[in-house]
Amino acid sequence: MVKDGAAHLRGLRDARTIFIDGRRVADVTTDPAFAGAVASAASLYDLQAEDPEGMTFDLGDGTRTGLAWMLPRNHAELVKRRVAMERIAARSCGMMGRSPDHVASTFVGFMAGRHAYDSRGGAALSSYFEAARRADHWIGYVIINPQADKSRQAKDQPGGDLVARIVDEDAGGITIRGAKMLATAGVMANELMVSGIVALMPGDEPYAFTAVMPLATKGIKLLSRRSYEAAVTSVFDYPLSARFDENDAVVFFEDVKIPWDRVFVHRDLRMMQAQWHETRAHVMQNYQCIVRLSVKLRFLLGLAHRIAETNGILGFPQTRETLGLLAAKASSIEAMVVAMEAQGEDFHGVFVPDRRLLVSAQVLAQTIYPEFIEAIRGLSGGGLVMVPSSAADFDGGEVERIIQASQRSPVAGSEDRVKLMKLAWDAVGSEFGSRHLQYEMFYSGPQFAIRGNSYRFHDWTGPKAMVQGFMDSYGLDRAPAKAAAE
Ligand SMILES: Cc1cc2nc3c(=O)[nH]c(=O)nc-3n(C[C@H](O)[C@H](O)[C@H](O)COP(=O)(O)OP(=O)(O)OC[C@H]3O[C@@H](n4cnc5c(N)ncnc54)[C@H](O)[C@@H]3O)c2cc1C
Structure with a gap:
């Protein structure tokens, strides 16, 4: 069984909270601000269903999922995976940047560096990875803080709830509040990952977390930018805007509770960098x-x-x-x-x-x-x-x-x-x-x-040694000191 476009559309008809032009979106799959792009998004899963051999792989029990979820073991598998990603990109002439293969690739990289996590975070990551790829989820992510005052740390930004941070935690999980900038394609994803890639400083521990949750989780609010798709006069006039406006939205987390099995990094300043660069x-x-x-x-x-x-x-x-x-x-x-x-x-x-x-x-x-x-x-x-x-x-x-x-x-x-x-x-x-x-x-x-x-x-x-090697091959052509004295 391969996830197809219809299944993806069904998955988007949930309680997600998206605001645009002063109103809340009732159904992202039919709303004139998003429907064209969402249909293109769904067609990426149809592409998989039409060619399971070329676009998906078997998880070992007959379940097939998108090739982007594959942990390639050799060059041939990496190339096979890439060819599938090229075909996904070709569907939108390369215009959909955060297609489902993007964050799936992030997770493949996390898994390659699974050893870098502490035991609790690593176990949560592994079990989430297995479940997410089995469901062939589309995951969006927000890893950058909203622009405000770049000369200050997150904790020193005036006004309280600017940057998403941990405000509470208990046996069930963490609760986060605040904003992250720009979830591209978030409106058409199943799940959202929240993290940070900019280096943090001591004192920033409440901002040091990586977690993932369904888009429809209570308290997640997406504030969409203007829809270019909604403004088009026809596909003939705006053939790309009409179909591939993947959307960007500011995300506000209003006391969003996330269970521990979806939290991979917790108050760990070092790991916030290591998760990107000590993994792949x-x-x-x-x-x-x-x-x-x-x-x-x-x-x-x-x-x-x-x-x-x-x-x-x-x-x-x-x-x-x-x-x-x-x-x-x-x-x-x-x-x-x-x-x-x-x-x-x-x-x-x-x-x-x-x-x-x-x-x-x-x-x-x-x-x-x-x-x-x-x-x-x-x-x-x-x-x-x-x-x-x-x-x-x-x-x-x-x-x-x-x-x-x-x-x-x-x-x-x-x-x-x-x-x-x-x-x-x-x-x-x-x-x-x-x-x-x-x-x-x-x-x-x-x-x-x-x-x-x-x-x-x-x-x-190599470059430094090459220069040194060459410089060592010559020097000043000094006459011997004694001869000079004579
Ligand atoms: C269309 C679009 C889609 C995006 N989608 C996503 C997404 O899906 N998920 C996500 O997490 N993020 C997303 N982003 C955010 C993106 O990752 C950031 O825009 C990017 O990291 C740059 O950060 P910034 O916007 O805060 O710009 P800044 O970092 O503020 O850069 C703006 C200018 O300030 C200068 N500047 C800033 N800091 C310094 C410094 N310390 N020293 C010198 N110069 C400095 C820069 O050189 C640059 O010229 C998206 C952005 C765009 C534009």
């Missing part, structure tokens, strides 16, 4: 991100090429130079995926991608994406806005005749030209496209933090 959670979750990005860049590359063809500029050397540069950038990310797999390591029985190459890809991704967007805008010129106001202008009459007269291309009819330019605008310029730029620049952390990881995880021994 940081590697596995960001490997999924880079795999997804490689699919997205392939899509954007195709878009850039098609725009050039449509505008009759493909034959110009300057255009080919631009496209050649974009192709090389997309290929470099693709190549890094292959390389980090080829140089993967056995980490306590789990075969994981090479960490140094993974963080290098993250660093490059943060600059390549904005460069892609700028280049596509540059290739497009005013064509991105030289489009009819909406699909309604194709009225079969006077306005459509003018559209046919004014929307021309050497390779496309007027409808196809408008269709392409509207797609391109949605990818790079609409509110949806603009959010994607922000996403790719920030989802894994600010640049200084990602570059800091690159510094930290690079093995400097």
